[in-house]
Amino acid sequence: MNLSYWERTSFFKDYDYCIVGAGIVGLFAALRIKEVTPEANICVLERSVIPDGASTKNAGFACFGSLSELIEQKKKSSEAELCSLVAKRWAGLKKMRAVLGDDVIDFKNWGGYELFTEQDKPVWEECINQLPYFNTILKDIIEGAENVYQHADHKISEFGFQSVEHLIYNPYEAQIHSGKMMEALIKKCREKNVQIFFGAEVKKINQEDKFASIELNNFELKTKNVIVCTNAFATELLPALELEPGRGQVFVTNKIENLKLKGTFHYDAGYFYFRNIDNRILIGGGRNINFEKEKTTQFGITEEVKNEIIRLMNEVILPNTDWNFEMEWSGIMAFGKELSPIVKQVSTNIYCAVRCNGMGVAIGSVIGEEIADMCIKNS
Ligand SMILES: Cc1cc2nc3c(=O)[nH]c(=O)nc-3n(C[C@H](O)[C@H](O)[C@H](O)COP(=O)(O)OP(=O)(O)OC[C@H]3O[C@@H](n4cnc5c(N)ncnc54)[C@H](O)[C@@H]3O)c2cc1C
Incomplete structure (x- = not known):
């Protein structure tokens, strides 16, 4: 795409935060950044016409684990680790309900x-x-x-x-209606002035000197921070992730x-x-x-x-x-082998929050918030 001056200084200006992936994690990260720093310029880049990974395809269970699941998970972790994970799932569900409303979802x-x-x-x-x-x-x-x-x-x-x-x-x-939940989340982000681009597939992310560049189809964006929230597809952009x-x-x-x-x-x-x-x-x-x-x-x-x-x-x-x-x-x-998601800074200006281990309806909101807080604190 051959960007005009107008496009460069409006739609595709240099952003403070670019989030890749408009699933539950990416959109909750965007909302949290706006909550803490309302003046920040944020865009979300989503490759499909609607979020198209897991957040709109799941079963809509608002759960923190069946007994046999927790028994299996306890075999792979300490009691403290398991309790902290279950607490995150419970807190995540509460967060999602508080932000979007029980009737809406x-x-x-x-x-x-x-x-x-x-x-x-x-x-x-x-x-x-x-x-x-x-x-x-x-x-x-x-x-x-x-x-x-x-x-x-x-x-x-x-x-x-x-x-x-x-x-x-x-x-x-x-249980929830996952489609209504994601529609409501997109609406909330737009109300907070988060720019969401659908049909915007990120091909590559580069750590530059003091900023990150994002390669899309035939054009590039510059951003102070990029947060990769593409879950199962994350190794396409960050191959070292486990x-x-x-x-x-x-x-x-x-x-x-x-x-x-x-x-x-x-x-x-x-x-x-x-x-x-x-x-x-x-x-x-x-x-x-x-x-x-x-x-x-x-x-x-x-x-x-x-x-x-x-x-x-x-x-x-x-x-x-x-x-x-x-x-x-x-x-x-x-x-992954570990039960906890990967929420980390990958390089100076690149972050990621991925690997929800099949429980993202529950933990997605708090994982999104966690990476947003880390990114705000470090930038
Ligand atoms: C069949 C199924 C049933 C499930 N049931 C439940 C359940 O009942 N309860 C529960 O808690 N969890 C459930 N889950 C898990 C839950 O849905 C996920 O953990 C959660 O949705 C993950 O959210 P996310 O935002 O991390 O990823 P995703 O929702 O996968 O979002 C990632 C987004 O990134 C986009 N993307 C990927 N690559 C690029 C790129 N290069 N450029 C731009 N965009 C890109 C994708 O299109 C996608 O929209 C289920 C999952 C599945 C698949």
Whole structure:
């Protein structure tokens, strides 16, 4: 693009902060910078016509982890690390609700459940043994909650499940409408005079002497600070970052009369998840069926994951009911060996906040704020 004088001194002036990626992390970072330094010039550069990574493709679980997920995560970290991470997830959800409003994002506190079938007996036994311990450590994090995780076997028939032997209930889990959440976030940013460019793919970022330059399609921007918030795609710009992509496939059924399901549900240590939405079931997951194949930044649906999800629907979730999938899509997450995200200064004028480990609805807001504060403090 051959920029005119007018464009150079308006749309593409030298910015104080350029944020790459208009997902939940990037937009919350922009809002935080405006909150602390309202006079700052900020732009967000997003390669697609709408945010197009994970923030508008997810399942909309407002959760901080099922019991079996937390047990697995505890094996990889200390109690203090895990508690701090859960606290961040809880704080992040509160932040998102406070900034955008429960009605706007369709926040519904319908509770969350974890299912256990006969084949999950060992996991169930571990969960039941560890339940009192986790309820104790979570009590102060989830603001005085006496019993975050509770036995709920009596609800199995209420939901119409088949082959489910046990259920654990978490009354503090909720669900949102991720599209409405992101629309509201974009609106908030625009109200605060954050310039958002869609269709603006960043090709390269260079650390110059005392500033950073950003290469787009045939033109370059200069900025005092750049914050990379492209999550699973971040190694395209910053190859040294330690993260791996993980594709998540999602399916939505037709409208089902008298749908009994209400809430968010986790199965198989969180690898499968489903929920109700507008009398439909949204279901996703299955990365564990073929980890290597799903370690990709390519969007797409595979037969092996879809078939397993169909089996789960027929045999466990919605037996003896006619249903079909009316929609399917995928989104890309970022994972690492460590559970915590990467929030750091990469060079004098380049920062990044990425690798939400599949929990960005929960932690995205606080991660965005954390990187914004770091960047403001150092500049
Ligand atoms: C299927 C699925 C289900 C999920 N379910 C849940 C859930 O229920 N609860 C939960 O807490 N989390 C869930 N997550 C995770 C959550 O959605 C993510 O952790 C979160 O959205 C990450 O936000 P982000 O802003 O870091 O990244 P993203 O939303 O991926 O945003 C990054 C943006 O950067 C843009 N971009 C990439 N490269 C460039 C470039 N070169 N130039 C310009 N722009 C670029 C992308 O288009 C994208 O819009 C799920 C994720 C998926 C995929």
